[in-house]
Amino acid sequence: MATATKAKRKPAPAAASAPAAEKKAAAKSATPKPARKASTKTTAKAKAQPQPKQTAPKPKTTPRAPKAKAQPKAPGITPYCSFGLIKGALVSETLQVFEEWDLEASKRANLDRVRASNSIGAPTQAWLKQVCTTFSRRFEPSGPDRSLALAARTATGRQHWRPLLLWHMANSEGLLGDGLAWTWEIFSAGGDLLQTDQALAWLESTGSQGHPEVAEWGESTRKRVAGGLLKAGVDFGLLQGRVKRRFTAYYLADEPLLYVLLQALASNRTTAAALSDPRWLWFRLPEAELEHRLLLLHQAQVISYYRAGSVVDLKLPASSAEALVQEVWT
Structure with a gap:
C-alpha cells in the first residue's frame, strides 16, 4: 500500500520579491518628509537679531553739465506815469x-x-x-x-x-x-x-x-x-x-549852468561823458555850444577849462552842486 506523502511548498525565488521591495522603497523616498519644527528658543533668538535693511539700488545719474555764467540783464525801462x-x-x-x-x-x-x-x-x-x-x-x-x-x-x-x-x-x-x-x-x-x-x-x-x-x-x-x-x-x-x-530864445544862465554841470559830473564816469550827456538838450545846449560856453567862463576866470580830444581838464569853483550852493551862493 502506497503511503501518501505531503508535498512541501517550495519558497518563492528571491528575484521575484526584489522589484516589489524596490517599489516600496522608492515610494517611501518620494514622499517628502515633514519639515522640522523650529524650537521656540531658536525663533525668539532670530527675531531678536536686527535684520539688515534692503536698500533699493541707486539710479544711475548722468553727470551735470557746468552751469553757464548768467548774462547781465539789460537795464529795465521805467514805465511812464501820467x-x-x-x-x-x-x-x-x-x-x-x-x-x-x-x-x-x-x-x-x-x-x-x-x-x-x-x-x-x-x-x-x-x-x-x-x-x-x-x-x-x-x-x-x-x-x-x-x-x-x-x-x-x-x-x-x-x-x-x-x-x-x-x-x-x-x-x-x-x-x-x-x-x-x-x-x-x-x-x-x-x-x-x-x-x-x-x-x-x-x-x-x-x-x-x-x-x-x-x-x-x-x-x-x-x-x-x-x-x-x-x-x-x-x-x-x-x-x-x-x-x-x-x-522861445532860451538861454541858460551861468549860475544854473554850473549847477547842472556839477550834477552831470556826479552822474557820469568821465568829464567827457558829462559834457556829452544828452540831458543838456533839455536846455537846448548841444555839446558844441556847451563847450563854447565853458570857454567863455574860462576867459572870465570863473572856471579852468582845457580840452585836447577826449582828454578834458576842468576845474570848477565847487566840488559838487551842494557845495556850490552852500559855499558860493550862500
Whole structure:
C-alpha cells in the first residue's frame, strides 16, 4: 500500500520579491518628509537679531553739465506815469515848500506841517492835498534833491529856480525828460511851434519804444498828458503861447549852468561823458555850444577849462552842486 506523502511548498525565488521591495522603497523616498519644527528658543533668538535693511539700488545719474555764467540783464525801462504832467510843474508851490523845508525832519513830518499851516496858500484843502501828494512822489529832499532844497534858501537859487527845478523834475519823471528831448528834435530841425496834436502823436509813438503802458491809457488821459507836456515847456520858459506853443530864445544862465554841470559830473564816469550827456538838450545846449560856453567862463576866470580830444581838464569853483550852493551862493 502506497503511503501518501505531503508535498512541501517550495519558497518563492528571491528575484521575484526584489522589484516589489524596490517599489516600496522608492515610494517611501518620494514622499517628502515633514519639515522640522523650529524650537521656540531658536525663533525668539532670530527675531531678536536686527535684520539688515534692503536698500533699493541707486539710479544711475548722468553727470551735470557746468552751469553757464548768467548774462547781465539789460537795464529795465521805467514805465511812464501820467500823474506828474497832468498835475503840472507847480513851480511856485514847490519853491514855497522847499523854502521852509527842515532837512533834519522826515518827509512826512515836513508835509504834515505844510498841510496843517497851508504855507503855500492853497485855495482849497483838496488842492493842498494834491500839491503835497505830487511833491512827495516827485522829490527826495534827503537824497538826490537835497541840493535843490538848499538852493531854495538862497537868493541865487530863487532867482534861477526854474532851470534848477527843471533838472530835478525831468530826472524824476522820465516822461517829462523824454518829452523835452523830443521838443529839442523839433527845434533843431527848424520847427517854430508845437501843437497838442504833435505832442499826442509823439506820445502814442512811444508805445513801440518800450512804453506799451501808453496804449493802455484812455484817449482823454493821453490828450491831457500831451497838453501837460507843452504846458510844462511854457512853465519852464522853453515855450510860449496858449494854443500854438512857440519856441522861445532860451538861454541858460551861468549860475544854473554850473549847477547842472556839477550834477552831470556826479552822474557820469568821465568829464567827457558829462559834457556829452544828452540831458543838456533839455536846455537846448548841444555839446558844441556847451563847450563854447565853458570857454567863455574860462576867459572870465570863473572856471579852468582845457580840452585836447577826449582828454578834458576842468576845474570848477565847487566840488559838487551842494557845495556850490552852500559855499558860493550862500
